[in-house]
Amino acid sequence: MANSRRVEKFAALLKREISEILFNGVRDERIHQAMITITAVEVSGDMQHAKIFLSLFGEEQKKSEVLLCLEEAKGFIRGELARRLQMRRSPNLVFKIDKGMSKGSSVLDLLTSLDLQRTTKDTNITDS
Numbered sequence: 650m651a652n653s654r655r656v657e658k659f660a661a662l663l664k665r666e667i668s669e670i671l672f673n674g675v676r677d678e679r680i681h682q683a684m685i686t687i688t689a690v691e692v693s694g695d696m697q698h699a700k701i702f703l704s705l706f707g708e709e710q711k712k713s714e715v716l717l718c719l720e721e722a723k724g725f726i727r728g729e730l731a732r733r734l735q736m737r738r739s740p741n742l743v744f745k746i747d748k749g750m751s752k753g754s755s756v757l758d759l760l761t762s763l764d765l766q767r768t769t770k771d772t773n774i775t776d777s
Contacts, residue, residue, distance in 0.1 A: 660690040662734065663699055667742075670729050679718040683707030688747040692740065699740040702747035712746075719744045 664687050671685055684706040691700040703719075705712045719726075723742050731739040 656692050656694060656696065659696055660692045660699070663692065663701075663730070663740070664690045666730055666733055667701060667726065670726055670733075674729055675722050675725065677718050677722060679714055680722070682711045683715045685715065688749065697738070697740050698743070700743045700745055702745050702749075704747050704749075716744060716746065 686704040689702040727739045
């Protein structure tokens with residue numbers, strides 16, 4: 650139990666520090682072409698691997714360019730994490746696009762259309 654609490658604290662710390670590094674530390678202009686939000690960080694039990702889930706807002710071409718730039722800046726980000734957190738080894742980072750936001754909006758659209766269908770069906774039954 651203590652181990653998972655430790656991992657959760659470390660994930661929260663990584664999320665905060667990576668956000669700060671992306672906002673102030675990385676000087677590559679390609680990263681600032683789209684709005685980047687870190688939605689979640691998953692850390693392995695041994696804290697050697699971390700998946701960073703990102704939500705990117707902007708044009709599709711710029712999103713792929715930002716993701717490519719993040720992959721290129723991965724070494725710099727790991728080095729900054731090690732320096733800021735005073736760690737011997739920083740975790741291997743994997744950047745992934747969080748599709749939850751787009752899936753959430755599509756589910757809401759589906760629910761809205763179902764509600765509209767139900768409403769029209771109820772009015773047709775009462776009219777008959």
